Amino acid sequence: MAVVRIPTVLRPQAGGEARVEVAGATLGEVLRALVAVHPALEERLLDGDRVRGYVNVFVDDEDVRYLGGLDAPVGDAAEVTIMPAVAGGAR
Amino acid sequence: MRFADVAQVVGRTPLVALPRISPPGRTIHLKLEGQNPTGSVKDRVAASLVREAERAGHLRPGRRVLEPTSGNTGIALAAICRVRGYPLTCVMPENTSEERRRVLEMLGATIVLSPAIEGSNGSVRVAREMAAADPDLFMPFQYGNPANPLAHHETTAPEIIADLPDVTAFVGGLGTGGTVTGVGKRLKRWNPDVKVYAAEPEYGDLVYGLRNLDEGYVPEVLDLEVLDGRIKVDSLRALEMTRRLVGEEGIFAGVSTGASVAVAVRVADRLPEGSDIVALSPDGGWKYLSTGAYDPGDVAAIAERISGTLWA
Numbered sequence: 234m235a236v237v238r239i240p241t242v243l244r245p246q247a248g249g250e251a252r253v254e255v256a257g258a259t260l261g262e263v264l265r266a267l268v269a270v271h272p273a274l275e276e277r278l279l280d281g282d283r284v285r286g287y288v289n290v291f292v293d294d295e296d297v298r299y300l301g302g303l304d305a306p307v308g309d310a311a312e313v314t315i316m317p318a319v320a321g322g323a324r
Numbered sequence: 325m326r327f328a329d330v331a332q333v334v335g336r337t338p339l340v341a342l343p344r345i346s347p348p349g350r351t352i353h354l355k356l357e358g359q360n361p362t363g364s365v366k367d368r369v370a371a372s373l374v375r376e377a378e379r380a381g382h383l384r385p386g387r388r389v390l391e392p393t394s395g396n397t398g399i400a401l402a403a404i405c406r407v408r409g410y411p412l413t414c415v416m417p418e419n420t421s422e423e424r425r426r427v428l429e430m431l432g433a434t435i436v437l438s439p440a441i442e443g444s445n446g447s448v449r450v451a452r453e454m455a456a457a458d459p460d461l462f463m464p465f466q467y468g469n470p471a472n473p474l475a476h477h478e479t480t481a482p483e484i485i486a487d488l489p490d491v492t493a494f495v496g497g498l499g500t501g502g503t504v505t506g507v508g509k510r511l512k513r514w515n516p517d518v519k520v521y522a523a524e525p526e527y528g529d530l531v532y533g534l535r536n537l538d539e540g541y542v543p544e545v546l547d548l549e550v551l552d553g554r555i556k557v558d559s560l561r562a563l564e565m566t567r568r569l570v571g572e573e574g575i576f577a578g579v580s581t582g583a584s585v586a587v588a589v590r591v592a593d594r595l596p597e598g599s600d601i602v603a604l605s606p607d608g609g610w611k612y613l614s615t616g617a618y619d620p621g622d623v624a625a626i627a628e629r630i631s632g633t634l635w636a
Contacts, residue, residue, distance in 0.1 A: 287542070289524075296524075296554035314556070316526070318542050 235263050235307050238314045246273035260292060261303035263313055278315065289316045331407050333361045334371045335479045339487045339602065344572040345565075345585065350592040350599045352585065353488060354569075355480070358577065358608030362403045363396075365480075365606045369502060370400035372475035373464035374408060382462050383410065390454060390461045392438075392447035394420040396607055397466055402431035413461075415451040417443055423614060467500050468544040476506025484602055485514050492599035493519040495588045497580045498554065501546025503604060508550035519552040519595065523587040525580065526558040527631075555590060557583040560627040563617060565589075570609070570618065578612050581605035 234254045239247045247253060248271060255270065257263035264284075268275040277285070282303065284290055290297045291314040297305040307313065327333045337359045346352040357365035377383040389405050391397060394416035405412040412433045416424070419440040428435060436454070438446040448467075455463040466472045484491055484507070494511055496503040501522075508520035548554075559579075566582030569575045581603075588603040595601065609618060615630050 291556050294556050296556075298548065299551065299553045314526075316556070 234309070235311045235313050237263065237267050238312065240315055240317055242317060243274060243277055243315065246277055247271045257307055259303065260290065260297050260300075260305040260307055260313065263307050264290075264303070287318045289318055290314070291316065329407050330361050331371060331404050334367045335360070335483060337483070339484065340575070342569075342573050342575075342585070345568060345589065347589060347592045349597040350595060350601060352588045352592065352601045352603060354575065354577075354581070354585065355484065355602060355604045356575070356577075356608075357604060357606050360400075362399045363607055363610070364400060365503065365604065366396035366400040367403075368475040368479055369397060369466055369472050370404045372471040372478075373401070373466060373469060374404050374410075376469075376471035376474070377462060377464060378408075385409065387460050387462050388413065390415070390451055390463045391465070392416070392444065392451040393466075394424055394444070394447070398424075398428050398433065399431065401464075402428055402433040406432050413454075415447040415454070417447055421614065423611065466502065466545070470545065472500055472502035472545050473506030473509070473547075476503050477510045478506075480604070481507045481510030481514075484511065488600055488602065490600055491515075491518060491602055492595055493521065493588075493591060493601045495521045495523055495584045495591070495601065495603040497584050497604070497606060498522040498524045498546070499580075501543045503606075505545055505547045505550055507604070509547070512550065519591070520550055521587055521591050522551050522554045523580075523584040524554055524556040525562065525583055526556045553591065555587045557586050558627075559631040560624055561586050563627045564623055566609070566617065567623060575605075576609040577605045578607040578609050579617055580607070 234256050237253045237255060239251055239253060244251060253267060255263055255266035257266050264278060278288060292300060292305050292307055293311050338356050339353050340356060342352045342354055360367035388411045390413045391401055392415045398414040402412050413436055414428055414433050415436045415438055417440050418437040425435055438450040451463055455461045494507055496507060504520060504522045511518040562579050562583040565586040566577060566579050569577050569582060569585060584603040588601045592601060616626060617630060619626060
C-alpha cells in the first residue's frame with residue numbers, strides 16, 4: 234500500500250486525514266483509489282485525465298512530471314506527496 | 325584583481341570538489357556563490373536586473389526601485405542601487421528576521437512590511453499596489469523578469485563550462501527558477517546530454533497551511549521543460565547535509581546549499597561512473613546562524629524546532 238500525504242488545505246476534503254493508505258501500481262491508480270475513498274478530493278486534484286495546475290505531486294520525493302505523470306510507477310511502500318505550488322524562500 | 329566599483333565584482337566564483345561527500349566513482353563540485361560581493365548568488369541577478377532595466381530605459385536618474393524580497397535579492401539590489409544612485413524600497417513579511425532588516429537599512433534601503441500571514445505572496449501584492457500607484461517606481465520583479473535567468477545564462481553557466489567542460493549534471497535550488505532555467509539552458513546548449521535537476525525545499529506545514537491551491541504560483545521565469553527531475557528535500561535532510569558540509573568539507577554554507585547537495589548525492593547513482601555533478605551554493609551560512617541550524621545537538625530535534633523559519 235502506498236501512503237498519500239494530504240496537504241493541510243485539502244484535509245477538509247479528506248475527512249481531516251493527513252495520511253491515507255491506498256493501493257495502486259501507478260500514480261493514476263493511486264489517485265483514483267484515493268478519490269474513491271474521499272470523493273470530495275476529485276475536483277481539487279484532477280482535471281480530467283491530468284493533475285490540476287498549482288498542484289505538485291511527488292512519488293518518493295520526485296516530481297511525477299518527470300516520472301511519466303499519472304503513469305509514474307508507485308512502489309509498494311511508496312510515499313505520494315501532494316503539495317501546493319509555492320514560490321520563494323530565501324530570495 | 326582590481327575593480328572600478330563593487331558592482332563590477334560579480335561572479336567568477338570558485339568551483340570546489342567535495343571529495344568526502346561525493347559517492348564512489350562520481351565527483352560533486354560546489355559553486356560557491358557566497359563569494360559574491362554581498363554574499364549570495366543574487367548579486368548576479370541584481371546586476372542583471374538593473375543593467376537590463378537601464379538598457380531598456382525603465383531605469384534612469386530620478387527613478388526609484390521597488391522589489392518584494394526579504395532576502396538575498398534585497399541585499400544585492402540595495403548594494404547595486406546604492407552605487408548606481410537609485411533609492412530602493414523592499415517589501416517583506418513582517419516576521420522577517422531583524423538581521424535582514426538591519427543589513428538592508430544599513431545599505432540605505434527603505435523597508436515596507438506586509439502581513440506575516442500572507443507570506444511572500446503578500447509582499448508581492450503590496451509591492452504591485454505601490455508600483456501601480458507611483459509612476460516613478462520601477463519594480464524589476466525577479467520572479468517574472470527574463471533578466472534573472474539571463475544572468476545565469478550569460479555568467480554562471482559559462483563559468484561552469486570554462487572550469488569543468490565535461491560537466492555531466494547540474495543541481496540548483498528552486499526559488500524563482502532563474503538559476504535552473506538560465507544555467508540549464510546554457511549547459512544543454514553546450515552539451516545536450518547534460519542533466520539538470522531542481523532541489524525543491526519542502527516547507528513545513530506551517531507555510532503550506534496558509535496557502536490556497538487556487539493561489540498557487542509558478543514563477544514566469546521557471547521553465548519546467550529544461551529540467552530532467554525535480555526532487556523535494558525536507559528540512560531535516562537539508563540540515564543534515566548542510567552540517568556535513570561544514571563538518572566534513574569545511575564549507576560553511578546556507579541551508580539551500582545542503583538541499584542541493586543532498587539532491588546531487590541522490591541523482592549521482594543514476595549517472596554513469598566518472599560523472600561530474602555541479603551543485604550551486606547560493607550563499608554562506610552566516611545569515612542563518614541565529615536560526616540555530618548549526619547548533620550542537622540532535623539534528624532531528626533542531627530540524628523540527630526550526631522548520632517553520634528555516635527557508636524563510
